[in-house]
Amino acid sequence: MSPDLLIALIMLTNFTLVATSRINKAIQVAVVQGVLLGLMPIAMGLGHHAHILFMVAAAIAVKGWLIPFLLRRALRHVQIHREIDPYIGYTVSLLLCAAGTGLSLVLAHNLPLKAGTTPTYLVPAALATLFTGFLVLVSRRKALTQVVGYLVLENGIYLFGLLLVEDMPVLVETGILLDLFVGVFVMGIVINHIRTAFDSTDTRHLAELKD
Amino acid sequence: MSLYLLAVALAAVSGLPGLVLRRRGGEVAAGLMGLAAVLGIAAAVRVLAGGAAGRLMLPAAPLGSPGLLVLDPIAAWFLMPVLLLSACGAVFGLGYWGERPGARLLRLVFGGLTASLALLVAAAHPLVFLLGWEGMAIAAFLLVMAEDRKAETRRAGWIYLVATHTGTLCLFAAFGVLAAQGAGAFAVLPRGFAASGSGTAVFVLCLLAFGFKAGVMPLHLWLPPAHAAAPSHVSALMSGVLIKMGILGLVRLLSWIPDPPLWWGAVLLCLGALSGILGVAFALGQHDLKRLLAYHSIENIGIILLGLGLGTLGKSLGHPVLQVLGYAGALLHVLNHSLFKGLLFLSAGSVAHATGTRNLDSLGGLGHRMPWTSGAFLAGAWAICGLPPLNGFVSEWFLYLGSFRALALSRWPWSVGVLAALVLIGALALACFAKAFGAVFLGLARTPAAEGVHESPRSMLVPMGVLVLACALIGLAPALVAPALDRVVGALGPPAAAGLPALSGLAGLSLLSLLALAFLGLALVLGLWLRPRRQAAALPTWDCGYAAPSARMQYTASSFADGPVSGLRWVLLPRIHRGKVRGLFPGPAHFERHVPDPVLDRAADPALRLSVRGLSLLRFAQGGQLPVYLLYVLLTLLTLLVWMVV
Numbered sequence: 039m040s041p042d043l044l045i046a047l048i049m050l051t052n053f054t055l056v057a058t059s060r061i062n063k064a065i066q067v068a069v070v071q072g073v074l075l076g077l078m079p080i081a082m083g084l085g086h087h088a089h090i091l092f093m094v095a096a097a098i099a100v101k102g103w104l105i106p107f108l109l110r111r112a113l114r115h116v117q118i119h120r121e122i123d124p125y126i127g128y129t130v131s132l133l134l135c136a137a138g139t140g141l142s143l144v145l146a147h148n149l150p151l152k153a154g155t156t157p158t159y160l161v162p163a164a165l166a167t168l169f170t171g172f173l174v175l176v177s178r179r180k181a182l183t184q185v186v187g188y189l190v191l192e193n194g195i196y197l198f199g200l201l202l203v204e205d206m207p208v209l210v211e212t213g214i215l216l217d218l219f220v221g222v223f224v225m226g227i228v229i230n231h232i233r234t235a236f237d238s239t240d241t242r243h244l245a246e247l248k249d
Numbered sequence: 250m251s252l253y254l255l256a257v258a259l260a261a262v263s264g265l266p267g268l269v270l271r272r273r274g275g276e277v278a279a280g281l282m283g284l285a286a287v288l289g290i291a292a293a294v295r296v297l298a299g300g301a302a303g304r305l306m307l308p309a310a311p312l313g314s315p316g317l318l319v320l321d322p323i324a325a326w327f328l329m330p331v332l333l334l335s336a337c338g339a340v341f342g343l344g345y346w347g348e349r350p351g352a353r354l355l356r357l358v359f360g361g362l363t364a365s366l367a368l369l370v371a372a373a374h375p376l377v378f379l380l381g382w383e384g385m386a387i388a389a390f391l392l393v394m395a396e397d398r399k400a401e402t403r404r405a406g407w408i409y410l411v412a413t414h415t416g417t418l419c420l421f422a423a424f425g426v427l428a429a430q431g432a433g434a435f436a437v438l439p440r441g442f443a444a445s446g447s448g449t450a451v452f453v454l455c456l457l458a459f460g461f462k463a464g465v466m467p468l469h470l471w472l473p474p475a476h477a478a479a480p481s482h483v484s485a486l487m488s489g490v491l492i493k494m495g496i497l498g499l500v501r502l503l504s505w506i507p508d509p510p511l512w513w514g515a516v517l518l519c520l521g522a523l524s525g526i527l528g529v530a531f532a533l534g535q536h537d538l539k540r541l542l543a544y545h546s547i548e549n550i551g552i553i554l555l556g557l558g559l560g561t562l563g564k565s566l567g568h569p570v571l572q573v574l575g576y577a578g579a580l581l582h583v584l585n586h587s588l589f590k591g592l593l594f595l596s597a598g599s600v601a602h603a604t605g606t607r608n609l610d611s612l613g614g615l616g617h618r619m620p621w622t623s624g625a626f627l628a629g630a631w632a633i634c635g636l637p638p639l640n641g642f643v644s645e646w647f648l649y650l651g652s653f654r655a656l657a658l659s660r661w662p663w664s665v666g667v668l669a670a671l672v673l674i675g676a677l678a679l680a681c682f683a684k685a686f687g688a689v690f691l692g693l694a695r696t697p698a699a700e701g702v703h704e705s706p707r708s709m710l711v712p713m714g715v716l717v718l719a720c721a722l723i724g725l726a727p728a729l730v731a732p733a734l735d736r737v738v739g740a741l742g743p744p745a746a747a748g749l750p751a752l753s754g755l756a757g758l759s760l761l762s763l764l765a766l767a768f769l770g771l772a773l774v775l776g777l778w779l780r781p782r783r784q785a786a787a788l789p790t791w792d793c794g795y796a797a798p799s800a801r802m803q804y805t806a807s808s809f810a811d812g813p814v815s816g817l818r819w820v821l822l823p824r825i826h827r828g829k830v831r832g833l834f835p836g837p838a839h840f841e842r843h844v845p846d847p848v849l850d851r852a853a854d855p856a857l858r859l860s861v862r863g864l865s866l867l868r869f870a871q872g873g874q875l876p877v878y879l880l881y882v883l884l885t886l887l888t889l890l891v892w893m894v895v
Binding site for chain 2: 125141144145148149165169172173175176177178179184
């Protein structure tokens with residue numbers, strides 16, 4: 039499997055995520071993206087290092103099983119299925135996502151990176167995923183969708199980290215740990231605490247906390 | 250090295266068993282801390298006695314340049330007070346803080362602070378240094394906030410946090426400048442770097458960063474409120490060790506510079522004289538025992554800077570004698586000050602524990618009921634005033650010798666200034682401690698709170714006793730520490746010059762010991778000879794025949810210090826509130842005098858109030874909407890990316 043194909047699929051998941059209104063589907067898309075990301079190091083031909091294989095397994099386990107499992111549990115817990123009335127509508131989000139992807143292609147083209155063996159579209163895909171995550175974080179109201187946005191943002195950082203995977207595997211592995219950390223903490227704190235404090239997971243209520 | 254690492258680990262986990270144990274968590278923590286102190290001090294003594302420096306290195310790849318922790322003589326020298334005072338503080342905390350709510354967290358963070366300090370002293374890489382520095386700052390913030398129900402404590406904590414992070418920002422910038430020059434920090438810099446523009450930038454940034462931490466005079470604003478608000482064993486650790494980390498930073502910087510320009514030494518001397526004189530002058534005007542001690546910390550930092558300045562001048566001018574005496578005085582004063590200031594803060598804590606107040610004018614007459622505490626306070630006061638035969642005298646003796654040598658060498662005006670500053674500081678410190686000791690321990694109790702007190706429990710007295718013994722040991726046998734000091738000073742000197750003169754040859758240390766012992770013997774003989782033969786009756790002081798004397802007819806702390814405070818009112822600018830006394834038989838009148846802090850109360854506070862008024866216009870940006878905040882992050886990121894690429 040060529041890395042470029044994987045990257046194209048990842049970019050497609052970005053667009054799907056931005057256009058979807060069902061929270062369950064958003065989680066599914068995040069799972070698909072997580073698994074695709076997990077396979078990236080193998081597609082880049084790094085499969086012969088034992089610790090990279092371990093990292094692949096860990097990434098797939100965390101992004102493809104553990105975090106979605108926790109998210110689905112939270113979803114059952116709070117009984118919400120759709121993101122109604124987001125700050126930015128789905129069509130506009132899609133356009134913004136396209137603009138972000140275009141911008142990341144331009145940016146990545148001009149970034150002063152070390153010329154090397156990295157696939158051509160790795161950096162634009164990383165930036166695009168990062169922007170998409172941010173877009174979801176900024177434009178959605180429900181805490182659960184925001185967590186998905188955060189995960190996608192994190193995926194973008196992980197993709198960028200793959201540039202360094204041969205030199206600094208420890209750094210990239212720590213990134214996966216950070217995912218886990220976020221999965222548990224953001225979920226526990228944001229979702230449950232907003233719900234117990236305001237009887238809803240709508241993050242609008244957080245505005246009442248301002249100084 | 251393994252001993253040192255074990256000590257750090259023990260200190261770091263010392264508070265953990267207390268989280269799960271139902272009882273005796275404090276004792277376990279104190280025991281672990283004591284063990285850490287024994288192991289760590291053994292490691293430090295081995296290095297100072299000439300053993301090889303311990304090293305723990307990482308390869309260059311993840312950190313940019315190699316290095317992690319190095320237990321060299323400078324690190325070992327600073328490690329000793331860190332661990333000794335932490336252990337004393339942990340034991341003292343058993344009786345002082347007990348099992349109040351929050352005691353478990355306090356012990357945990359206390360261990361964390363000790364571990365960060367111990368890591369910081371041995372840091373051999375900017376990243377490790379910054380980690381230790383931030384760990385120390387945050388742990389200390391949590392400890393200052395131990396009694397966060399009091400508004401005064403919260404204010405002190407926030408001021409501390411702002412000050413320490415301003416300093417950290419300067420530190421980041423300083424390391425950044427060093428890295429941009431390709432000059433890796435924690436290695437000797439090439440000759441000529443110090444005189445260049447970036448050398449100047451590094452020096453100024455380091456002065457700011459380390460000056461905030463050390464409490465050098467115009468940057469000391471966080472120090473008095475934080476020391477007064479923190480629990481006493483924490484104040485002891487902060488004043489004794491934490492502010493010394495600023496000095497450690499300056500010492501490290503000076504050890505990397507083979508040829509400091511002349512003006513570096515002059516700047517250090519000026520700052521030292523300013524902190525020293527103003528610190529003790531403001532201490533004279535205080536009513537709160539712990540605030541008074543905090544201002545004395547500023548004064549002692551000034552004395553240490555005077556030493557560093559002298560040593561640096563010696564280094565730039567190529568006078569090894571001056572360099573050795575100045576640096577040795579400064580470094581020994583670092584150790585000495587942590588011993589006697591730790592002792593003073595612990596005894597102040599013992600007083601506050603027994604009476605529930607730190608106000609000098611509510612205390613009095615404690616000497617009879619708390620003989621051990623008063624003895625310990627007296628010993629600490631004796632040492633801090635630089636009187637023989639205790640340790641404060643030895644370090645100031647080096648500085649006096651150094652400035653006399655400087656006078657003989659080149660007749661600068663500088664050395665006269667240093668001498669004048671030292672003399673003035675010494676005299677004012679003596680006046681200030683006469684006031685503090687007299688108001689707290691002598692005379693009659695001024696309030697009921699000071700009347701029915703009992704001596705503190707043994708767990709609080711033993712740490713004070715240990716510190717008194719350490720002060721006496723250095724005071725009576727300075728020759729014991731001289732070889733260690735020679736090694737530390739050697740680490741500060743230019744690397745090639747192995748020929749620095751030894752301290753014992755310069756300062757007449759054995760003669761000093763002999764004189765001190767003779768002085769002590771004479772005092773003992775006089776004391777025995779003058780001892781009253783019979784039990785003296787307790788009678789009121791002769792009051793010129795007035796029929797109804799009361800405890801209110803004593804000198805108060807303010808009236809005792811009135812001479813110097815009024816004399817210095819053009820610097821201290823005291824605020825006086827008083828009622829008028831009219832006629833032959835006047836009614837009741839009152840008198841109050843406060844000495845507000847020149848920087849915090851007169852400059853920083855009004856300036857911040859003013860800026861709050863202007864900055865409130867920007868509050869619309871804080872809408873309370875999480876997505877909007879995230880949008881700010883996104884826009885910043887985009888702007889930076891576009892700016893970087895285009």
